[in-house]
Amino acid sequence: MIIKKMKIKNDELTLEAVIENKNMQNLIQATGKIYYSQNMMLKKTRSLTVLFNNEGDYKILSFVIENNANEELLLPVNKKLKNKTVVKIAVLCTNTNDIFYFEDVFPSINKLSSLYTLAKEPAETYNKDEIDKSGIEIGKTNIDEVDKVGFSENWFMPFIANSNTSQLEETKDVSHKESQIVSLTTTSPVPGVSVSDFITLGKKVYNDNDNYGYFKNTVEWPVGSGNRLTTLLKWGYTCNLYTTPAKVDNVDTTIAIGTIQFNILNEAQYIYLAYNGSIQLFDNSSYLRIRNPYIEAGLGSGNKDIFFEVRRSAGTQSGTYSISLPTLIGLLPFGNTYSNVVDFFSEISYVTESRTLDTLTYPTNKKSQEYQYGKVVRDCKLPLNSNEYLSNESHGLLISFKAVPPLDIIPKAVGYRVVYNRFHFEIYSRHPFWLTYSVLEATVDKTITKNYYIQ
Secondary structure (H helix, E strand, O other), rough: OOEEEEEEOOOOOEEEEEEEEEEEEEEEEEEEEEOOOOOOHHOOOOOOEEEEEEOOOOOEEEEEEEOOOOOOOHOOOOOOHHHOEEEEHHHHHHOOOOOOEEEEOOOOHHHHHHHHHHOOOOOOOOEEEEOOOOOOOEEEEOOOOHHHHHHHOOOHHHHHHHHHOOOOOOOOOOHHHHHHHHOOOOOOOOOOOOOOOOOOOOOEEEEOOOOOOEEEEEEEEEOOOOOOEEEEEEEEEEEEEEEEEEEOOEEEEEEEEEEEEEEEHHHHHHHHOOOEEEEEEEEEOOOOEEEEEEEEEOOOOOOOOOEEEEEOOOOOOOOOEEEOOOOOEEEOOOOOOOOOHHHHHOOOOEEEOOOOOOOOOOOOOHHHHHHHHHOEEEEEEEEEEOOOEOOOOOEEEEEEEEEEEEEEEEEEEEEEEEEEEEEEEEEEEEEOOOOOOOEEEEEEEEEEEEEEEOO
């Protein structure tokens, strides 16, 4: 690719370049806005990203001006460009889906000061996604500047992920062979994620811990460098449960108080640098999303207890801390006893509870609940709306509940009870061309059992 002209006009950079493909000269003309890079490695050197909005047979996917270029992020053939101001350009041929990638010294050093003067931080706005009938995102009404800059600087992730990663697998342990390639001085930047997970190529779901799980995808970047770039999404499970004496409706009894929470703990990209064995933060976003999640708490204690209070909330990408999500209240026959979690969840019938109040309350006696619902309330399921998603550390779902032996059953039944805490969600990555999160990476299910005792 040969850059013919670059000029600044109306606070934008205008580019004219020629790319040769199959012995043909193809002209590219584009105008774009200039932003400060958001990638953590690029931020360290005050690099710039230009978002070009050009149409035609050749589309500019990425245009980064890297100040003081990091040797380890250059293609092996271009190591000589280290510490120079380097322009990195990725171009997509829309007719063939071929991608051309170029690295070279930035040809207009005298324009750098003007570019820095015009550069700005990208704005972040929230816009509802468009969802098709199957619940998959098909586009955004207006992708914000932060997303666009992030996509531009990470243009390569979907392509190299598809070309050099292994089949997704769920695993519990890291093999001894994998651990041998890790330097003894290397430490993991994320608790609970082994060092070898940042080095071993491929995708992996870890879900064997009752406190957390994670999805990771590791690729080589730049290709041929020996470096490893890992996209990581780590989530947490919280299931708290205790009992306390209390007076309910003027009756002395024992209540069970429980909390079930799902939240994102870490979502970022990390790079393993082969030359010194270190693992560093590469980008503070993973560009992954959790869709169609729900959490559920159910009293699997036969004919013993019922819910009388439920609170629920969600922090989502909309930026609000919402308690108005539709909630599914699970109803079960009072006298039935369930021997396992599969039997329990297969027998639940749900009613939608859409009240916007923070606390949902129910009768504390069996007869009143059966009169109102036909069955008793022994389960609560909180799903996210189809047009919402979870994507960063402020996002999650929460249910807290209070359960009591029905006050109209005398004497109350004493003994051990079982609570089933269920988590379900899907992990999506973005499509390589459309900038939409439509690639299903994994579906995760988890049930955690807790016990309590009523006396």
